[in-house]
Amino acid sequence: MNQRLFRPALCGNLLAATLAASFNLAQAAPTVSRLTPPSNPVLETATTLARFLPGQRFDLQATVQPSADAGIASVAFAVDGVTVARMAHDGTPANQYAAHTGLVKTGLVSGLTAGTVVASVRAYANTKPGLHSLKVTATDSAGGSSTRVGNFEVVAINAGNGRRAKNIIFMLGDGMGAAHRTAARIMAKGYLQGKAQDRLAMDTFPFTGMVMTSSLNSIVTDSAPGMSNYANGNKAQNNQEGVFPDDTTDVFDNPRVEYLSEYLHRLKGTSTGIVTTADVFDATPAANAVHTASRGAGTGIVDQYLDDRHLTGLKVLMGGGRKWFLPNATDSTKPQPLNGSQRRAASDYVLGADLQAGWGASAGAIDADRDLLADFQTAGFSYASDNASLQAAGTPAKLLGLFAYSNMNVAFDKVNGRRGTSSIVADYGFPDQPMLDDMTSIALKVLNHDNRKGFVLMVEGASIDKQSHLMDSDRWILETIEFDRAVQKAREFAQANPDTIVIVTADHECSGAAIIGASMVTDAALRAKASNTAEMRDSVVGVYEAARFPRYAIAADGYPQTTDVDHKMLIGYGANADRYEAWVSNPQPTQDSQQPFVGQAPLNTYPASPNLRNASTGYLVVGQVPGDQAVHTATDVPLSAFGRGASLFTGVFDNTDVFFKLGQIVMGGVR
Amino acid sequence: MNLHLSTFLLALAGSAATGARGEAAPAPVPPGPGAALLASGAAADLKFAEMFRLPIGPRGLEPSARLLALAGTQVRLVGYMASAEHAVAGRLVLAPLPVSLGDEDDSLSDDLPASAVFVHLSPAHAGHVVPNLHGLMQLTGTLQLGAQEEPDGHVSSLRLLLDAATSQRLVEAADRAGATPVRRP
Numbered sequence: 044m045n046q047r048l049f050r051p052a053l054c055g056n057l058l059a060a061t062l063a064a065s066f067n068l069a070q071a072a073p074t075v076s077r078l079t080p081p082s083n084p085v086l087e088t089a090t091t092l093a094r095f096l097p098g099q100r101f102d103l104q105a106t107v108q109p110s111a112d113a114g115i116a117s118v119a120f121a122v123d124g125v126t127v128a129r130m131a132h133d134g135t136p137a138n139q140y141a142a143h144t145g146l147v148k149t150g151l152v153s154g155l156t157a158g159t160v161v162a163s164v165r166a167y168a169n170t171k172p173g174l175h176s177l178k179v180t181a182t183d184s185a186g187g188s189s190t191r192v193g194n195f196e197v198v199a200i201n202a203g204n205g206r207r208a209k210n211i212i213f214m215l216g217d218g219m220g221a222a223h224r225t226a227a228r229i230m231a232k233g234y235l236q237g238k239a240q241d242r243l244a245m246d247t248f249p250f251t252g253m254v255m256t257s258s259l260n261s262i263v264t265d266s267a268p269g270m271s272n273y274a275n276g277n278k279a280q281n282n283q284e285g286v287f288p289d290d291t292t293d294v295f296d297n298p299r300v301e302y303l304s305e306y307l308h309r310l311k312g313t314s315t316g317i318v319t320t321a322d323v324f325d326a327t328p329a330a331n332a333v334h335t336a337s338r339g340a341g342t343g344i345v346d347q348y349l350d351d352r353h354l355t356g357l358k359v360l361m362g363g364g365r366k367w368f369l370p371n372a373t374d375s376t377k378p379q380p381l382n383g384s385q386r387r388a389a390s391d392y393v394l395g396a397d398l399q400a401g402w403g404a405s406a407g408a409i410d411a412d413r414d415l416l417a418d419f420q421t422a423g424f425s426y427a428s429d430n431a432s433l434q435a436a437g438t439p440a441k442l443l444g445l446f447a448y449s450n451m452n453v454a455f456d457k458v459n460g461r462r463g464t465s466s467i468v469a470d471y472g473f474p475d476q477p478m479l480d481d482m483t484s485i486a487l488k489v490l491n492h493d494n495r496k497g498f499v500l501m502v503e504g505a506s507i508d509k510q511s512h513l514m515d516s517d518r519w520i521l522e523t524i525e526f527d528r529a530v531q532k533a534r535e536f537a538q539a540n541p542d543t544i545v546i547v548t549a550d551h552e553c554s555g556a557a558i559i560g561a562s563m564v565t566d567a568a569l570r571a572k573a574s575n576t577a578e579m580r581d582s583v584v585g586v587y588e589a590a591r592f593p594r595y596a597i598a599a600d601g602y603p604q605t606t607d608v609d610h611k612m613l614i615g616y617g618a619n620a621d622r623y624e625a626w627v628s629n630p631q632p633t634q635d636s637q638q639p640f641v642g643q644a645p646l647n648t649y650p651a652s653p654n655l656r657n658a659s660t661g662y663l664v665v666g667q668v669p670g671d672q673a674v675h676t677a678t679d680v681p682l683s684a685f686g687r688g689a690s691l692f693t694g695v696f697d698n699t700d701v702f703f704k705l706g707q708i709v710m711g712g713v714r
Numbered sequence: 715m716n717l718h719l720s721t722f723l724l725a726l727a728g729s730a731a732t733g734a735r736g737e738a739a740p741a742p743v744p745p746g747p748g749a750a751l752l753a754s755g756a757a758a759d760l761k762f763a764e765m766f767r768l769p770i771g772p773r774g775l776e777p778s779a780r781l782l783a784l785a786g787t788q789v790r791l792v793g794y795m796a797s798a799e800h801a802v803a804g805r806l807v808l809a810p811l812p813v814s815l816g817d818e819d820d821s822l823s824d825d826l827p828a829s830a831v832f833v834h835l836s837p838a839h840a841g842h843v844v845p846n847l848h849g850l851m852q853l854t855g856t857l858q859l860g861a862q863e864e865p866d867g868h869v870s871s872l873r874l875l876l877d878a879a880t881s882q883r884l885v886e887a888a889d890r891a892g893a894t895p896v897r898r899p
Contacts, residue, residue, distance in 0.1 A: 325823035339821035339867065366828070369774040371861050371869060381859050382774030383828050385869045416773060428772035448770070448828040470763075470810055471827050472770035509825070513814065631812055670799055671846070672814070 071110030072187035075179055076155075079104040079287045079298045080277070081259070082177070082193035093195040094276055094699065096706045097172060099306050100402070101277075102298035103127070103164040105179040105191070106290045108156040113185035118146065118162035121178045128164040143167075145397030152290050161290055163298065165401025172199035198276075198703050205714035208687040209497035210543040211303070211705055212487075212533045213273070214245075216526050217266060217327055218508025218519075218553025220680050222614075226516075226558055227523035229612055230603060234592045244531035245547045248683035253695045255679055256551045259288075262677040266508065267338040269550025269698075270330035270501075275300040276702030282338050284330035294337035295392040299402065303702060304331055304499045307709060308356035312496035315355045316486045320451045320479055320522075321505030322364035323348070327550060331501045332357065335392075341367050341385060342411065343392030349419055350405035358440070358498070359486045360424075362505075363447035368416040379412065383448060386411040419443045430477040433485060438492050442485070446476045453506045454478070454525035455518045455628075458602045465630070479504060480528040487536050497542075497709070502529055511554035512672040516614035517606040517628040519556075528601060537686040544689060544708050546701070548682035554673035555617025560590035562626060565609040569626055572660075579662040583626065584613055619673045625661030688713040757788035757854045762810035762829045765872070775828050775871065777859065789857045791831060791874060797846040802866045804840040806833050808853065808874065822867060832870035836881035844888045854880055 080093035080101060095101060103120050119129035130146045143165040151159055162179075169175060174196050182188040216223065224245065232241040239246075258268035259278035268279035277300045280288050286297035307313040319328045324341040332355045333347045345367040348360055371384035392407040399406055420426055425439035433444055452460070452468045457476055459465035468474045483502050490498040504526030510519035530547055537543040562569060563585035572578040585591070593612040595603040606628050613626060668674050682701070684692035688708030692701075707713065760780070767776040796807040798815040807815065809830040833853060835842060858873040876884065 322823035341822055364823070365774070379861070381777050381861070381871050383871050384774065384861060385822065387863050387867075387869050389863070390867070426772070432772070448775075449822070449824050449826060467811070469769070472766065472768050472829070474769050505823075671797065672799065 071112045071185070072189045073110060073113075073115055073181045073183045074108045075105050075181055075189060075191035076108050077104070077106040077288075077290060078177070078179055078191045078193045079289065080177075080193070080195050080300075081287060082195070091174060091194060091196040092278065093193075094198050094703070095169070095195065095300075096276065096306065096703065096710070097170040097197055097200060098168050098310070099276075100166045100168045100299070100301040102287075102300075102401070103167050103177065103179075104287075104289060104298040105162050105181070106155070107160050107162060107179075107181040109158040109183055110185075110187065111156075113183035113187060114158045115160050116182045116184045118160065119180045120162075120164050121180070122167075122169065123175050124178075127167065130162050132160065143397055143401035145395055147291060147296075147395075150291050150293055152292055155290060159290070163397055165299075165397045169195075169197050172197050198706075200707055200711040202711045204707070205712035206542070206687060207710070207712040208542050208544040208708045210491075210494070210540065211497075211499045211709065212537065212543060212545040213499070213501045214504075214526070214530050214533055214545065214547040215270065215273075215327060215501060216504045216507050216523065216547070216549050217269075217321075218511045218551065218675070219504070219523060219526070219549040220552030220556065220676075220678055222556040222558055223507055223511070223519065223523050223549075223552075224681065226520050226556070226612060226614065227527060229558070229593060230520050230595050230606070231524045231527070231597065233594055243527045244534050245527055245683050247534070248545070248547060248685040248689070250684045250689045250692050252682050252684075252692045253679045254548060254682045254701070255695065255697045256549075257677060263675050264551050264677075265326070265338075265675065266550050267326040267330055270327045272698040273548070273550075273701045274302045274304070274331050276699045276706075278699060280336075283336045284326060284338055285334035286336055288336065294335050294340050295343055295407070296395060296398065297334065297336045299334045299398075302331060302334075302355070303705060304355045306706075307497070307499060308354065311709075313356055314358040314490055314494070314496065314498040316359035316490050316498060316500040317348075317357070317361070318359065318479075318482050318486050318501070319362035319503040319505050320453075320525075321362055321503065321509075322367075322447075322449045323360060323362040323445070324364050324367055325450075325505065327503045327505060328360075328362060328501065331355075331499075337390075340390040340392070342387060342390040343407065345415060346392060346407065346410075346413070347405070349415065349422060350407065352422070354403060356498075359442045359489050359500070361427075361442070361444035361446070361482050361486060362503075363445065363449055363451040365416075365428075365445040366448050368414075368419070368445060370414045371411045384411075386413065386415075416443075416445070429473065429475040430481065431475055433477050433481070436485070438488055440489075440492075442489050444477075444482065447471070447473050450506065450509065451476050453510060453518050454521040454602070455606075458521070458600060461600070462598075467631070478528070479525050480532050483529040483532045487532065491536070491540070502533070504529065508550075508553045511556060512674070514554060514616050514619055514622050514673050515629060516556075520606070520614075521602060524602060534685055541687060543686045544705065545685040546682060546692070546705075547684075548701070549680040550698075552676045552678040552680055554619065555667075555676050555678070557615045557617060558612060559615040560584055560586040560613050561593045562609075562611050562613060563589055566607045566611070566627070574623075574625070574660045574662060576662045579625065579660075585610070616673050618667060618676050619664065620666035620668050620671050622664055622666065622671075623661035624664050757790040758784055760784060760789040760791055760857070762791075762793060762827070762831075765829045770828065781857075781859070784857050785859045787857060788854060789874070790852060790854045792850055792852045793831070794849070795844075795847045795851060796826060796830065797848075800866075801843045801845065802864075803843050804835050805864070806844045806847075807831070808833050808851065812848070829872070831872045831874050832864060832868070833874045833876060835884065836876055836878045838878055839881045839885050842885050844884065847888060853884070 083092045120127045145163045147161040177193045258264035260280045265281045267284040271279040271284040304315040317328045324344045326338040366385040369382045369384040371386040372379035391409045424441040424443040427433035427444040456467040460468035507522040598604045691704040793808040794812040855874040855876040
């Protein structure tokens with residue numbers, strides 16, 4: 044037989060020689076160790092893994108490893124038996140996709156046989172609905188050849204199926220599971236005699252489903268595939284966004300899958316808006332527009348927001364992350380004054396000719412000294428650096444808002460800053476940061492101005508997740524309340540503009556948050572409790588009917604006057620790390636340093652000074668997970684839908700299914 | 715507020731004012747103009763709030779005249795160690811507020827204030843991992859300005875270079891903090 048078993052090359056050559064000897068192979072042949080897009084086993088009962096809307100672009104790729112005897116001679120891709128592209132190792136192209144193909148021989152990951160090549164066909168697209176077979180054929184210089192077969196599906200759009208949506212508003216509460224929503228409702232609206240006294244905006248959406256959130260390589264995802272799976276209908280690996288995994292070390296050359304923003308911009312001329320309370324390079328915002336195998340490659344990510352705005356139709360970008368937009372002149376001949384820039388060559392991007400030709404993507408450059416902020420302005424983006432300049436921006440054609448150095452401060456601290464009861468935002472140097480609902484309103488105003496082609500807007504409440512990781516209950520609940528106020532703005536827009544679909548969902552659940560009950564004591568009594576389990580837990584945590592109905596007075600600004608009410612709601616965590624729990628809100632945005640609040644192992648963090656030995660408050664809650672932060676869970680998350688096509692979002696479905704539902708609503712319509 | 719206001723103060727002055735130890739001058743960085751203003755060997759107190767123009771303007775950080783004057787000289791900082799999920803050998807980050815560096819999920823999307831200072835241990839301790847320490851710390855060393863890439867992917871704008879003696883004291887205090895476990899009741 045021509046095929047030979049392949050083993051990871053730790054002992055590959057030795058094993059190969061042994062196998063060759065023991066099986067007495069007449070002829071060695073190359074091996075295709077990876078075929079992209081990845082397939083499920085080609086079984087009738089398996090769910091097709093890679094699915095695409097008609098005409099949605101994606102890359103074909105194969106990693107071909109030679110046998111010990113002969114180098115790779117050619118790699119050819121065929122779909123449904125018809126050759127799509129054939130590449131010769133010596134570079135002579137022999138196909139119509141010539142400019143879109145690439146054969147990479149260097150910069151590969153370790154552990155591969157010498158002479159391995161990665162062959163790509165960029166920006167392939169197929170418009171015929173149904174299952175398609177994908178076959179790659181590799182030949183070597185000795186005449187040996189082998190093939191590998193996979194499949195992918197093109198999902199039909201039912202055309203003329205009813206009224207279509209022009210605009211998509213995708214509200215993402217990062218880490219927001221059912222408990223997060225419930226806790227926000229209890230705090231913001233109150234319950235009496237078993238009834239919620241009012242609803243969150245997201246509660247009023249008429250259709251709700253449950254979303255399965257796992258990634259390509261785990262039941263527990265992170266925010267990169269968490270957003271990417273929604274945005275392009277395909278599974279991605281943890282840490283990766285808009286791409287499939289590959290065998291090169293370059294993080295910007297991975298096989299791409301076209302995002303909804305790119306697909307609709309290309310086919311319909313839609314615009315794109317991205318609004319977040321996180322650093323704008325972070326995974327959730329980036330996984331709507333930028334393709335990378337490393338969610339941390341900040342310089343290249345922010346550069347591509349601008350450089351490839353012709354692919355996404357980017358008109359609005361708002362959030363934190365100013366540190367990426369300032370020139371960094373490390374090692375340059377043009378020294379810059381100190382400005383806090385985080386740009387660096389190692390996280391920047393340059394694209395190969397095949398990606399440029401296939402996708403129309405910009406070449407990129409290693410330019411840590413780029414003044415990206417000035418480049419955005421030159422490209423016609425109005426710039427807002429704080430809430431005052433945001434409110435004064437009017438209705439520009441394009442808008443960039445950078446309100447913090449990295450992540451924006453959380454609602455708890457922004458609100459207390461506005462009330463004058465906290466100096467946290469001033470300490471950070473950004474005392475006038477906008478609230479997410481204001482950012483959302485203004486984004487909608489800009490996107491809807493002269494809006495003939497429609498838009499895709501993603502709004503993220505980012506620190507629901509970040510504060511859940513820190514197990515800071517008061518802060519993530521307020522983040523959820525702030526996010527819901529932004530949802531209300533989206534709902535109002537959709538009511539005024541009925542050709543709009545609004546989705547409220549989460550990328551995953553974070554921390555296993557649970558509403559365990561309420562305090563049996565007043566706030567004053569709670570603060571007087573001694574720091575041990577009997578006092579802090581047993582005489583405080585009211586379960587079942589002892590929880591009754593926690594009441595929070597809401598101030599005129601829409602937020603609780605304080606979260607430290609008598610008999611306050613109590614939150615537990617199923618995916619927690621070690622922490623000391625005192626139930627009262629933390630004046631600082633993260634765990635109080637006066638106490639070994641969330642140490643690593645308690646061994647390492649207990650201070651040596653005898654003054655502090657008994658100074659900490661709270662009782663030790665031992666964590667389920669190692670480290671000092673809570674983690675994501677695999678729990679399904681609720682998704683609520685409002686507006687045109689909302690009826691599609693019922694039942695239990697995969698996060699990748701959401702992409703196809705949105706495609707149907709915009710391209711084909713829903714009755 | 716239920717905070718106990720006692721603070722965990724690590725006073726680690728490594729200035730050459732301790733004549734008895736006869737330490738050599740600490741840093742290879744040429745002293746900035748501020749050096750002339752200081753008594754020989756004395757460290758200047760520098761607050762985080764004094765480093766940059768606050769509030770931060772529409773573009774990047776703007777160093778204050780005081781910060782620029784102190785470049786290359788001995789300064790004393792009081793702040794909190796930013797706790798890290800994955801510690802990096804030979805350095806810690808000092809911030810005006812107790813914060814966490816981003817975890818695996820967040821990477822460089824973090825809550826680190828712009829004025830955070832990257833504190834480098836002396837070359838002798840370059841491989842030493844400092845465990846997360848809680849409470850206020852007072853550190854003295856040479857202030858270094860300018861963008862520099864750190865091994866963990868950050869680009870630091872401000873650095874405090876601890877001299878050998880200060881670095882040694884920090885390492886010993888950290889080891890003591892780690893070595894004396896006190897179980898809570």
